[in-house]
Amino acid sequence: MRRDYLRPMLLIFASIAIGVVGWSGHVLLLPVAMGFPVLWSMARTRSVAALVSAGYFLAASRGLPQGVAAFYSSDIWPGLLLWLCASLSFVAVHTVLWTKNAGTRPFRYFLAVVVMAIPPFGITGWAHPVTAAGVLFPGWGWWGLGLMTTGLAGLVTRIWPAVAIALTGFWLWSAATWTDPKIPDGWRGVDLELGVSLGREAGLQRQRDMIATVRGAATDSARFVALPESALGFWTPTVERVWTGALRDGAATVIAGAALLDAGGYDNVLVVIDRKGGRILYRERMPVPGSMWQPWRSWFGESGGTRADFFTNPVVSIGGRRAAPLICYEQLIVWPVLQSMLHDPDFVVAVGNGWWTRGTSIVAIQRAATTAWAKLFAKPLVIAFNT
Structure with missing residues (x-):
């Protein structure tokens, strides 16, 4: 027995x-x-x-x-x-x-x-x-x-x-014989340690601090700078004007996380900004179920939560090349990266805001999984996380 x-x-x-x-x-x-x-x-x-x-x-x-x-x-x-x-x-x-x-x-x-x-x-x-x-x-x-x-x-x-x-x-x-994926030519990912304040403190001083960070990261060899998820807070015409004005005298292009809010809820997005202006580059296909994506709200006639765009934008065009974006939770599951790889992108951009994971291995697991997928398909990888 x-x-x-x-x-x-x-x-x-x-x-x-x-x-x-x-x-x-x-x-x-x-x-x-x-x-x-x-x-x-x-x-x-x-x-x-x-x-x-x-x-x-x-x-x-x-x-x-x-x-x-x-x-x-x-x-x-x-x-x-x-x-x-x-x-x-x-x-x-x-x-x-x-x-x-x-x-x-x-x-x-x-x-x-x-x-x-x-x-x-x-x-x-x-x-x-x-x-x-x-x-x-x-x-x-x-x-x-x-x-x-x-x-x-x-x-x-x-x-x-x-x-x-x-x-x-x-x-x-x-x-x-292991080597980590190389960084795409002309790119640099910026990791931040701003904790819970990232995305919640979105005043003018925070935007100026972010702009200073980008200027410090941008060089002749790195014209594209990636910032983490939620780096810009809410994406508004005012935020766009502040950033466009700050980038007017340079050649840098910024890719950063933001939230796009409307009456029905919000989209977790990546925006691209240069001296000519800004635009929505990518809408997250799979936000975190429960805490962000709450589809049951619509069943009861309620609004709120993050929209899931599922299969709509697996690759995006930036700087004449095609990127496979992965925001936070998308790095932990399989189908978003495989959907992107069906379109044979030139490189992978992975961003996240992991302040809430302090004391856990979640961010490390996200980095490991994204690295493994980039290595499988021999794609350069740029990563930007906030912790």
């Missing part, structure tokens, strides 16, 4: 360890997540498969309760509730698709990989093991993604040790 309980407990503890290590924020540790499908396939009952899935996902997203508490200035309970709710889709998909039948198990897991990568389940598809493709197969692009997906399916078969050895070989070779 004791052995009947020991095996499930070991699988659950192992899945928790894999979630913690694989999603620690170190890009070269992302392949540790490949251990999850192995443990999932070792479960002998559907309930154990559910607990293994929950252990992995909850461990991988462990920073969420503390982050939510900081964001709302509340106690830990709302964060714990959101943490558990967010895990439901991952656990439900992997529980429903689990099977004892070894012959159909690879197809079932392949289906789980696909379902958790695309909406609607992909909206909360964090901690997806396929993210590690960029570590194992840097520069392989769609072929690397296909090999990674095939490898994950192979890890739930009887020959999983051989598959694991092969994937580990790619991992070790990549780690031995």
Whole structure:
């Protein structure tokens, strides 16, 4: 009887360890997540498969309760509730698709990989093991993604040790020769440490401070300067005039996060500003569900919340080149970056405002995931975060 309980407990503890290590924020540790499908396939009952899935996902997203508490200035309970709710889709998909039948198990897991990568389940598809493709197969692009997906399916078969050895070989070779993605020519990303004030203090002095930061970052070799999400606060004609006037005597172009407000809610956007003026460059496709994107408001005739533009602007044109923008939450899930890569952009621009994640690994995980995707498709990467 004791052995009947020991095996499930070991699988659950192992899945928790894999979630913690694989999603620690170190890009070269992302392949540790490949251990999850192995443990999932070792479960002998559907309930154990559910607990293994929950252990992995909850461990991988462990920073969420503390982050939510900081964001709302509340106690830990709302964060714990959101943490558990967010895990439901991952656990439900992997529980429903689990099977004892070894012959159909690879197809079932392949289906789980696909379902958790695309909406609607992909909206909360964090901690997806396929993210590690960029570590194992840097520069392989769609072929690397296909090999990674095939490898994950192979890890739930009887020959999983051989598959694991092969994937580990790619991992070790990549780690031995690893280099971070290069920065696009002429670009510079500026990290800020302004905490909660970014986006909330948007007075004239804050705009002047931002302008001074841009002037310090802009050089002859870096004419495009990226600022974090929410750097400009609300995007208004007045803010545009202030920035356009400040840039009139230079050649710098600024890409910065802002909020575009109207009666129905607001858009989380990137704007581009130069001496000729400013314009909306990008509207966030997938804001954070719950805290930002609240679609249920419209069901009750209410307004507010951030709009999700989903599939509308996967790439944008700037400086004669095409960029794949990713704002904050979009870096944690799979489908936004893959949608952008279908259009073969020249580089990736990733921005975020992670002041509320202090004391957690969330920003580090965002950076690691974005780096892995940029490496997979051999794209230069510019990053700008506020902490």
